[in-house]
Amino acid sequence: METNYIHVPEGAPAVPKLNVSVDDHDYRPGALRLIEELRPHWKPAEVKMKSFTDGITNKLIGCYVGEALQDVVLVRIYGNKTELFVDRENEVKSFRVLQAHRCAPRLYCTFNNGLCYEFLQGMALEPEHIRSPALFRLIARQLAKYHAIHAHNGWVPKSDLWLKMAKFFSLVPTYFQDPEMNERLSSEVPSASCLREELVWLRQNLSELGSPVVLCHNDLLCKNIIYRQAGGNVKFIDYEYAGYNYQAYDIGNHFNEFAGLNEVDYSLYPERRLQLQWLRAYLEAYKEYKNQGADVSSDEVEVLYVQVNRFALASHFFWGMWALIQAQYSTIDFDFLGYAVLRFNQYFKMKPEVTALNFPE
Incomplete structure (x- = not known):
């Protein structure tokens, strides 16, 4: 048998799917709803957000509290119409497989138009x-x-x-x-x-x-x-x-x-x-x-x-x-x-x- 499917290994942590949409122009409200779920102990007023401009496919926002970037949650908002050429389900599977082999950051959740994952220092x-x-x-x-x-x-x-x-x-x-x-x-x-x-x-x-x-x-x-x-x-x-x-x-x-x-x-x-x-x-x-x-x-x-x-x-x-x-x-x-x-x-x-x-x- 041949496959082009990626099989997620048994026991790989499940990834919650949150019913939240984040507006790529006005992203703070949506991002805060995600943070509420992922970091319930963070006070919304203290959450800082930084937009990264490197990517040319999606928009990437880093969310954190305090001065030190010890714990940063990255919120990635999918680019317009990218679902036409990016298989999002496959992306999540790849993420989980690589995470199971300690090759990837942690994937915290997916949401309606993006995903959240751990920020890698470096x-x-x-x-x-x-x-x-x-x-x-x-x-x-x-x-x-x-x-x-x-x-x-x-x-x-x-x-x-x-x-x-x-x-x-x-x-x-x-x-x-x-x-x-x-x-x-x-x-x-x-x-x-x-x-x-x-x-x-x-x-x-x-x-x-x-x-x-x-x-x-x-x-x-x-x-x-x-x-x-x-x-x-x-x-x-x-x-x-x-x-x-x-x-x-x-x-x-x-x-x-x-x-x-x-x-x-x-x-x-x-x-x-x-x-x-x-x-x-x-x-x-x-x-x-x-x-x-x-x-x-x-x-x-x-x-x-x-x-x-x-x-x-x-x-x-x-x-x-x-x-x-x-x-x-x-x-x-x-x-x-x-x-x-x-x-x-x-x-x-x-x-x-x-x-x-x-x-x-």
Whole structure:
């Protein structure tokens, strides 16, 4: 049997669902109703709220009392129409599975248009951090830990990448109300028939690379990696896109994020030497977690190198389509259309380079 379902382990703590809606413009009243349930001993008048502006999918509010940020409840309000491309039930399952394996913060509750979870102390990373050998080894090992988690109840996990891509493709807008955006769409973004062709090409070429299907984070950008200097460890946050996917996709997607988000610069994509070090650290940890010994041959590293760089194409394509959908629906102030153009341009630039890579003989 094959599954793309995540199975929450027996005994994982249940997550209460509160019948509360939080307005993303006037969030205090709704957030206070959540805090009343989650932290009944806090006095409403003393609850402070801080809005985080990093995310471009949702709105995030930190609630706390006092000066020290000892106990912060994060309230995440889902972005407009994000239910079209984010499976919220799956996100909660991923959260619970990762929490059971001590890879995630605690999930306190869900509410009508969002969820509340524990704030992880530490610093969210920037592109320059994830290139440093000390940190990238931690990140590689933590990702290997994710990928070694069994959350499929003994069934053979199946990737839902192609299903998700097909769904995104069906949601991609063919025109915009705004004339200027519409002009950019027709002059700078590949046509629908071109996108369809590439989608077929990707599926045919990538699904036969032999990359194992594992539980993936699927959105490992810098801001989703929290580093704690005290413990010398990293944790990943934000599981909206988590699910079964090809191992090489998750890593290729992370390598694409070396370019940053606000000032995207693809010359920062990790060069071969850095990648080989990263991939070796990853494979050593992955084999350890899977009890397959710790010896990693250079051939294994080379095979993963080819798979990862080809799957990086799928990641550009995925976020390119995602950004076009966001350009239509999101209320967040971000140039989604410009971002889509960047991702598709990089896709077409990288395609001949990575198609030319060869597996070791």
